Amino acid sequence: MVYVxxxxxxxxxxxxxxxxxxxKYDLIRLHKVRAEVDAIVVGANTVIRDDPLLTVRYVEVDKQPIRVIIDxxxxxPLNSRVVTDKTSKTIxxxxxxxxxxxxxKLRSLGIQVFVxxxxxxxxISDVLNILCKELGVKKVLAEGGGTLLWHFFKEGLVxxxxxxxSPYVVGGVNAISMVMGEGFNDERDLFRLELIKVEICRCGGEVHIVYKKV
Ligand SMILES: NC(=O)c1ccc[n+]([C@@H]2O[C@H](COP(=O)([O-])OP(=O)(O)OC[C@H]3O[C@@H](n4cnc5c(N)ncnc54)[C@H](OP(=O)(O)O)[C@@H]3O)[C@@H](O)[C@H]2O)c1
Incomplete structure (x- = not known):
């Protein structure tokens, strides 16, 4: 699943x-989704830019999902919070x-590293196979950024x-879109989605949309 x-x-x-x-309602919604998955996957730039914790915080959870970084x-950096924070496992x-x-060095710090x-x-299919076979991961949430999500969509894994x-316009050729990479061409290879649900957020300014792969 992708959530952005x-x-x-x-x-x-x-x-x-x-x-x-x-x-704040969107953060709770995101953390509810995090609580339902076995692993959260992000790309290296998201860790470098945002230094996220990638834990479930706004809702109760029995077991924290595994944090997975593709890099x-x-x-x-070795001092990234996904490395230093021990709330959940990082791979x-x-x-x-x-x-x-x-x-x-990362292995000595308790981080599992697959080369x-x-x-x-x-x-990404190799990553998901290893996560499934070696760690019992069944449900994965890909949070971004746009480069990582391109690889998920390109391999048909969403x-x-x-x-x-959100009610903002950002613009700019150097801003990051939901999906980056080389992109698809036309109706023969566009990634098709079916609309499942649209809801207006409790904040009154955001719209949350759920799609499934066709
Ligand atoms: N608004 C949101 O919901 C949301 C969510 C997440 C992230 N973001 C934003 O997204 C931005 C980052 O996006 P981004 O597109 O620049 O970067 P990204 O997708 O986070 O990371 C890209 C990097 O990840 C590694 N990577 C991704 N796929 C790979 C693959 N298949 N094989 C090998 N390495 C792979 C590569 O690192 P190497 O160069 O080391 O190979 C690549 O340069 C950040 O500013 C962050 O704030 C926003």
């Missing part, structure tokens, strides 16, 4: 990396392009999309 909060013009972050578009060059998927001493192939690109539209 975006501006009216489809941006999930501005050109300077500002991405705090959620109202082909292993660029995330990093990287490639042979990663500095070996950094892989070892998958030459890289820098990692197949079954549900939840989008909250």
């Amino acid at each position: 909060t975006e501006s009216v013009d489809g941006r999930i972050a501005s050109k300077v990396g500002y991405s705090k578009f959620s109202c 082909g060059y292993l660029r995330i 990093i998927f990287t490639s042979d392009k990663a500095p070996k001493d950094k892989v070892e 998958l192939g030459e890289g820098p690109l990692i197949r 079954d549900e999309v939840r989008v909250t539209i």
